[in-house]
Amino acid sequence: MTALVEIKGLMIEGRSDETWSPIIKGVNLTLNKGEVLGLIGESGAGKSTLGLAAMGFCRDGVRISGGSVMFDGIDLLNASAAVKRSLLGKRIAYVAQSAAASFNPAHKIIDQHTEAPVQHGVMSRADSIKDGIELYRRLRLPNPDEIGFRYPHQVSGGQLQRAMTAMAMSCRPDLIIFDEPTTALDVTTQIEVLAAIRDIVAQFDTAAIYITHDLAVVAQMADRIKVLLKGDEVEEADTRTMLSAPKQDYTKSLWAVRSFERPTKPAVPAGAVPVVSVRGVTAAYGKAVVLHDVSFDIHAGRTVAVVGESGSGKSTTARCITGLLPPKSGTIAFDGVTLPADYRKRTKDQLRQAQMIYQMADTALNPRLRIGDIIGRPVQFYSGLTGAKRRERVDELLDQIELDPRQYFNRLPSELSGGQKQRIGIARALAAEPKFIICDEVTSALDQLVAEGILRLLARLQDTLNLSYMFITHDLATVKAIADEVVVMKDGHVVEQGPKAEMFSPPHHPYTDLLLSSVPEMDPDWLTNLLSERGLDNIGDAAVDKM
């Protein structure tokens, strides 16, 4: 049997500041008809670049400098633009990470669905619409007859992701590249999409390259797994072998990340005054009430993880605590003292006590300021230190976040990696010498290894400085790693709260149970077992709606 895709010695370079540096350094890849290959690695490993190169496509500022890409006997690197266009969409299709960004906001979903079949002369528009509706049905989208006639912004992220898979299927291609199709989704939504993708790929015997950084996800989807590191192949093996017996140290380290877990702390003494006390907070944006009677406490030196899907009110709770969004009713107390609802009415010392670290370190740091100033400004603002003393304090903070002051003091944020930027975000929060820090999805934009480093740093800082954390996350692995107590939120309500050990052992609130059971596990049979446990008709939306 000849391979569908045969990539040999592929070299790809990317341009930065007029020089070309290698992104992919001589990778080989073979994909047979109907086979699913998982491509994993951290960000910057070159997964997406390789996936796109398998389509003969390069983004702007990227060029293929060597090797060959053969698709079913056609040399894609030397084919004319017209030949490549005749393959793209028709025989090779692409499913992007963010369906919300990859659907054109100006056209209805079905019009984008029919574009490839009509343009390539595969089907008439009417036939393609009929076929699209059938695909929507197979992908278990709600209202399959009607959903395509909506605009992308009228459909939820998980549904859009399935609609995009349907669009990729519209010409029944031989190969689909899935580029992190579920990374942006909540765990409960991710399951539906994973199941839908897996079924439809099997039904049409489509070959696929499945790109992700999530090992547990790739374990469900792929027949074979290839691990990439900085543009080089680390190893490749069939899924079960790779999971049970990884050969390379790097692969083993990836596998080991999920093992970090903090020991359980002794119970809080009765009668202790919590550092932060949220009491009966109800909040609204305009008329839309988004928080209903939320109450919980955070004690000194403890971490409370607030978990829930997007839109459940986690970040809004944080905005209420910081005073950015004064609640309609309820109170926020700090060390037993009720704070003014509006941050503008709080004293400087009250403001100093509570700091925030943000999800996107990229956008939370001023790109024009040097690291020494980013950290130095809050030092000066809150403690009044200037000159050499300020410099001394900044150095101390940099030491605390494990970055060498001599090396980093004068750098710009753009000269740092994602994990380092997040460390600067932490140092900036520490500069105020707070008692309490809100961590808003601080690790979700980071690779697992880097994320673990951040979690370990936060844990160490908590132990040495007796900090309290409110840890907003949708990732239950993170919760397991760092939380002492857990608050589960859904639609602005707290559905369950308690110590971590209690939350992770049954009996659960049904929603907590759904969340917990939706977290992919490394077992390649996990998805199959879970779906049969839940019953196919009962997944995702349906299960959530019943609560």
Add this chain to the structure above:
Amino acid sequence: MQSVIRIILQRLALGLLTLFVVSIVIFVAVNSLPGDFAQALLGQGATPEAVAAIRTSLGLDQPMVTRYLGWLAGALHGDLGSSFAQANFTTFTGTTSGAKTVAQQIAPRFANTMFLAGVTAAIAVPIAVTLGLLAALYRNSVFDRAVNILTLSSISSPEFFVAYILILFLAVLNPILPSLSNIYEGMAFSDRLDKTLLPALTLTLVVTAHMMRMTRAAIINLLASPYIEMARLKGVSPLRVIVRHALPNALAPIINVVALNLAYLITGVVVVEVVFVYPGIGQLFVDSVKIRDIPVVQACCLIFASAYILLNLTADILSILSNPRLRHPK
């Protein structure tokens, strides 16, 4: 749809408020011009009595607030007052009855200006948008650079210079078009068009660059978006990517720059009118300022302001309508 209607009504109310504020600014500014009509009419040797008589007959002796309110009330009824220059001053105490009203004086001039603006827009907008699309499609190619250089050169040259160059080539060396635009009422449309073409071409050269470059920039700005990459990965042809996938999302900035240029065509074409002796509102405006014919100046300013506000309002509303999120809320 309801939210769209609400937004439009809000914008409309804001537009009216702006117009009201502008009317105050116009009135105060025009009335603070040095010199006055009576002085200008009678010249250096006028007796103070004669000047005062004319001022009284024109109501110039009233306090400013009274005059403003009178003017505003009139304007709201569509009465823009009577032109000083057309008034009958045979006896210094005479009345202004029988004089031509400002509205009568402005109407034909305004119609001419609108005709010129319309012809120019009909030529310039399609050319600019098409060139912008093509420049985005073949960006950084020789074609793109040539279009950029040509349009930038024409916008950088003074209008009268462009006008004389066109006259030289199209009226003098090759007598295809008339160099004078002496249009009058009751002219056949084709004649009128023929006489208007040269000034319209001049203005086309002046306004195309701005619109073309904005179209190009707005489209290129979108080419890095994931949905454009998606379209390319579906094997869609480059032209279709630009026209079908990029253009609908780039409409808002394009509409705005088109509106801005249309406003310019109505309010800022004095120089071209002078060169071609085109009887538009711009010339009337300048003449009226010269002789301090306050009612005409005020009326012209008010028309210019309304044109700006109305066109920007239209652009706003069209931009809103071009956004599917607002047309089809969740």
